[in-house]
Amino acid sequence: MKEESNITPQFRLINLPNLFTGLNLLSGVVAIVLTTAGRLDLAVLSILIGMFFDFLDGMAARLLKVQSELGKQLDSLADMVTFGVAPGFIMIVMMIVDVDLFMSKPYPEYIYFDLTEHISLLLSGEINDFVPFLALFIPFFSMLRLGKFNLDARQSVDFIGLPTPANTLFFLTFPVLLYFPEMVPEGLEGVRGVLLDQYVMAILCVAFSLLLISELPLFSLKFKNLTWKANNIRFIFLLISIGLIFVFKVLALPLIVILYLILSIVKHFLLNRNEV
Secondary structure: OOOOOOOOHHHHHHHHHHHHHHHHHHHHHHHHHHHHOOOHHHHHHHHHHHHHHHHHHHHHHHHHOOOOHHHHHHHHHHHHHHHHHHHHHHHHHHHHOOHHHHHOOOOOOOOOOOHHHHHHHHHHOOOOOOHHHHHHHHHHHHHHHHHHHHHOHHHHOOEEOOOHHHHHHHHOHHHHHHHOHHHOOOOOHHHHHHHOOHHHHHHHHHHHHHHHOOOOEEOOOOOOOOOHHHHHHHHHHHHHHHHHHHHHHHHHHHHHHHHHHHHHHHHHHHHHHHHO
């Protein structure tokens, strides 16, 4: 006689979103491993896959109506790796690698760098280049952002502060610019050189990390329905974003994040004015 399983269908359904959350976490771990191997191009792909799983876990939890406090905590733990540690590690490498040497080689497969050697030279006093470690602002403030999100009742519909996936999307621009110069629109090659400057990247790491814990109100991209009245700001954002991608190609990534910030400020301003 076949023994009956103690695992009920409900139990399996409840854990489907957590499975996607786990795959999000593993995508972030793989991105870190690929970064240490000098394959930032594949690390970017791994993080994008993690973003897809992050979308799936939330959607599955809503569709199956199995949202739970455990799922919420697991989601933040996974996001900490994929959207905190992984982009921080990528940006450290971006600021250590010899960008000029790398850019002189057409279609290079991997980056030549030695993080251990760089740290050894710092400790011995032979170099004093601590600038790359400003990228550690990203995981540190991502931790604060995710902890704050879990406790902040105001963020049940929209966000307060820049979400970690949006922050990560911004920083994925830099390895893509490094590996795929052909994706930069003609006439804007100089912008690529400016953005890949070590000090520019360091300033952006600090600035956008602070946005994570800011009190800036930002709209959510979750659609509860498809009506214009309820989602006008979301439709406007998506339409402009598509246009930016066609015109600016890879440079559209940071512009889309900046557009998100601007439209959120405009929405907040208009709402406050209407309430007066």
